[in-house]
Amino acid sequence: MSRLKHYDGKEVIFSYLNHATKQYLRFTSGVEDFIKRLVQHIPDKGFRMIRYYGFLATRVRSKLLPKVYDLLDQPERKAIPIRFPALMKSSFGVDPLECILCKSRMVMTGIVTRKTMAELRQCHERLALNRPIILQ
Structure with missing residues (x-):
């Protein structure tokens, strides 16, 4: 789904998710204002984006996550593998x-x-x- 809904050379209409209301809203702005808002989300050159850090970091997750479960007195839940045929049947009935x-x-x-x-x-x-x- 494209967030950009309309562009006529002067205005840009786009949609965004309002996290407070959990609804998609439309926003109209001028082209320059839209570009300013868009450029804010481009990281600086050489900046490394980090998706997970701490005990969820890829390099330490297998060692630290079991310790976190122990500290919280929670059982470790293993992911249930779902095979392709079962997934197709449950999703599409085929x-x-x-x-x-x-x-x-x-x-x-x-x-x-x-x-x-x-x-x-x-x-x-x-x-x-x-x-x-x-x-x-």
């Missing part, structure tokens, strides 16, 4: 490993990447022309 033609279970053997849109469309059209197999 089992990606179920054959659309015969409804049998398929085995994922690999992932094909770097196909052009024309190549993907060609594969899709070939598959769409097949008829479902009705088992009795």
Whole structure:
């Protein structure tokens, strides 16, 4: 979603999240004012942006986080791994490993990447022309 909604050469209309009300609001400003506001968010040359620090820093998290849990008397919660088919089924209600033609279970053997849109469309059209197999 683009935050920039409109630009006509004189004014810029953009949206932002008001953290107090948790709502997106639209703001209209002149071009120069918009650029001043935007430039404030560009870090100085050589400045290193730090996303996590302290016990959440990447280099020390595995050593310090268990100690933090011990100090707070909290059990360590492990992330539950969710596999691709389960994620697709829970999100979209579609089992990606179920054959659309015969409804049998398929085995994922690999992932094909770097196909052009024309190549993907060609594969899709070939598959769409097949008829479902009705088992009795």
